Amino acid sequence: MAWILAVVVFFLDISLRIFFGLGPASPDILLLALLYITLKYPVGEAYCIAFLSGFSWDTVFMDNLGLHSFLFVIAAMITVRLCRLIWVQYAISRLVIGAAACGLVRFGEVIFWLSNLDQNAPIYMPERYIITGAIVTGVIFFLMPWRTTPINLPRRNPQTIFAER
Amino acid sequence: MLYSSKRTAPKRKKKIVILSPKMLGIAFILISLFLLLFGSGDDQQIASAPFSRFLLAPVSAIQSVRNFCVDLVGGLKSNLNAKDELAVIKEEVEQLRKENQELLYKLRRHDHYREAFNLPHEEGMPVIIGVVVMRPERMAQSLIINRGVDDGLSVNMPALSQEGLVGRTTRKLTRHRAEVMPITDPRSAVGVYIKGTPYEGILRGTEDGNNLLMTDRFLNTQGDETIVPKPGDIVYTSGHGAVFPRDIRAGVISDATSDKGIVVQPVVDINSVKAIMVLADNELRKEMLSLLDEQ
Numbered sequence: 001m002a003w004i005l006a007v008v009v010f011f012l013d014i015s016l017r018i019f020f021g022l023g024p025a026s027p028d029i030l031l032l033a034l035l036y037i038t039l040k041y042p043v044g045e046a047y048c049i050a051f052l053s054g055f056s057w058d059t060v061f062m063d064n065l066g067l068h069s070f071l072f073v074i075a076a077m078i079t080v081r082l083c084r085l086i087w088v089q090y091a092i093s094r095l096v097i098g099a100a101a102c103g104l105v106r107f108g109e110v111i112f113w114l115s116n117l118d119q120n121a122p123i124y125m126p127e128r129y130i131i132t133g134a135i136v137t138g139v140i141f142f143l144m145p146w147r148t149t150p151i152n153l154p155r156r157n158p159q160t161i162f163a164e165r
Numbered sequence: 166m167l168y169s170s171k172r173t174a175p176k177r178k179k180k181i182v183i184l185s186p187k188m189l190g191i192a193f194i195l196i197s198l199f200l201l202l203f204g205s206g207d208d209q210q211i212a213s214a215p216f217s218r219f220l221l222a223p224v225s226a227i228q229s230v231r232n233f234c235v236d237l238v239g240g241l242k243s244n245l246n247a248k249d250e251l252a253v254i255k256e257e258v259e260q261l262r263k264e265n266q267e268l269l270y271k272l273r274r275h276d277h278y279r280e281a282f283n284l285p286h287e288e289g290m291p292v293i294i295g296v297v298v299m300r301p302e303r304m305a306q307s308l309i310i311n312r313g314v315d316d317g318l319s320v321n322m323p324a325l326s327q328e329g330l331v332g333r334t335t336r337k338l339t340r341h342r343a344e345v346m347p348i349t350d351p352r353s354a355v356g357v358y359i360k361g362t363p364y365e366g367i368l369r370g371t372e373d374g375n376n377l378l379m380t381d382r383f384l385n386t387q388g389d390e391t392i393v394p395k396p397g398d399i400v401y402t403s404g405h406g407a408v409f410p411r412d413i414r415a416g417v418i419s420d421a422t423s424d425k426g427i428v429v430q431p432v433v434d435i436n437s438v439k440a441i442m443v444l445a446d447n448e449l450r451k452e453m454l455s456l457l458d459e460q
Contacts, residue, residue: 015227018300019234021436043186051193059217060224060299062309062337062344066200073193080186 002041006049009033010056024125025132027140028102030057031075035101035141038076039088050076063109064116071108075101091142098141103134217339225298235437291445293317295343297438306350306374308332310441313341321408323444329414329432330355330402331441343443347435348415349374356405357415358385359427362392365403368415368429377416379427394421400429410444 013029016022030053038046054069079097086093110126243250295310308331312318318338324331324345332353337344348355350370357379358365366382379400398418404411416429 011223011227014224018224018227018231021300044189047186047190047193051197054197056220059220062339062342064201066197066202070194070197070201073190073197077190 002037002045002049005033006037006053010053014060024129025136027137028105028133031072031102031105032098032137032141032144034072034076035079035097036144038079039083043076043080046076046080047073064112067109067112068105071105074108075105078104089146091146094144094146095138095142097138099134099138102137103130106130106133218341221298221342228297228299232437232439239437291317293443293445295441295443297441298342300436306347306370306435307335308345308347308435308438308441310343310345310443311341312443313339313343315340317445318343318443323409323413325413325442325444326433326438326440329416330409331433331435331438333408334443345441345443348377349431349435355409355415356403357400358403359394359418360399360401362394362398364394365405366427368400369426374435376419377429377431378423378425379418379429380425382427394418394427396421 009030009032016029017026034046034050034053037049050072051069054067054072055065057063057068057072058065079101082097082100083093086096088094088097107130110130114126293312293316295312295316297308298311299309300307310324318334320334320336320338322334324333330348332345332347332350335344335346346353348368348370351372353368353370355368356365357368359379363385364382365385366379369378369380371378396418398421399414400416400418402409402411402413402415414432416431418427419430420428
């Protein structure tokens with residue numbers, strides 16, 4: 001199911017960009033789907049999907065192979081870490097996760113492009129690209145309907161988790 | 166005594182799991198880094214693979230559907246005022262016929278002079294025609310065409326359509342695909358002059374992606390300051406910078422009184438262009454580019 005979702009969202013994202021010409025302030029729909037898969041499906045499966053979708057993304061958008069697969073896997077790993085610290089059932093937590101993941105991916109893209117492609121970097125006003133993208137993606141993840149499952153943390157509660165740290 | 170401090174539970178050996186999700190993630194990161202470091206050469210030519218073609222086929226199909234929809238809507242719109250357009254086109258055709266005859270006459274005279282002075286014939290510019298397979302529109306405007314390094318494309322080649330200037334190729338090149346940065350992109354800058362006036366300048370893309378802005382205006386000849394640019398004047402490439410050849414139509418002035426610069430409407434509609442002609446390198450351009458690289 002996760003694989004089908006990833007393939008459908010991948011082509012949906014590309015279709016939306018082709019049809020409506022989504023600009024830099026558009027949300028990263030594929031990244032949102034990856035975050036959803038990371039939080040809802042087994043982690044190993046999520047890493048595989050993150051790597052392959054990043055690889056496909058690089059192939060379609062003619063980026064350097066490995067750039068998006070690297071960033072997507074890192075984003076998935078950070079999400080796994082974050083969801084242990086903050087409860088994903090809360091919308092505000094999802095906003096933080098979405099914004100952080102998108103900010104990380106876009107920051108990584110910009111750093112790589114600016115250091116590697118010089119004047120041919122496919123961005124204009126990178127700070128706006130990063131900030132607006134992160135905010136929009138976070139807000140959409142915030143608004144995403146989420147089935148509220150009971151929080152299951154055996155023998156631990158959030159206070160002890162934070163106290164340990 | 167239920168609890169004895171001396172009794173200790175047997176120590177459990179920690180299992181080292183190699184195929185854990187964490188290790189899988191680390192392995193993927195290492196593979197990605199390997200691809201990033203060794204996947205592309207110095208000239209950014211990413212090796213094209215069957216996977217790329219397999220993936221691009223549905224993307225091209227999506228682009229074709231979008232083009233079809235745009236054509237359909239455009240066709241329906243234009244049918245409403247087809248009669249008026251036909252009259253305008255007829256007038257234009259007549260005018261072009263006259264211009265064509267004049268140009269043919271001039272060309273013949275030009276050839277006669279060349280023969281009389283025993284001058285060599287001018288080298289023609291080879292053209293590579295590509296079809297737009299995708300408009301990513303992710304960060305900035307760009308077009309991806311179905312021609313690449315194998316077809317003779319390289320970085321900074323001028324791209325044209327029948328109407329005029331489209332843009333130039335960027336460093337994103339593969340064996341069978343290339344990215345074209347249109348002149349409407351905010352990063353684009355083209356040296357231009359205004360026909361009928363002594364003004365030259367730099368034509369830049371704007372953020373909205375629909376108009377162009379001619380900035381850094383200067384006079385190329387003295388004494389003609391009275392001739393000012395006005396709406397309707399045509400802007401041509403000046404040939405400065407060695408990327409674009411001279412006298413390619415770039416746009417038409419729509420507003421000459423703006424504070425930011427002269428507002429120019431591009432002659433080519435980037436959103437609807439389907440085929441692109443890329444001017445390939447000839448010997449003269451190669452020499453000029455090599456000189457620029459040395460500098």
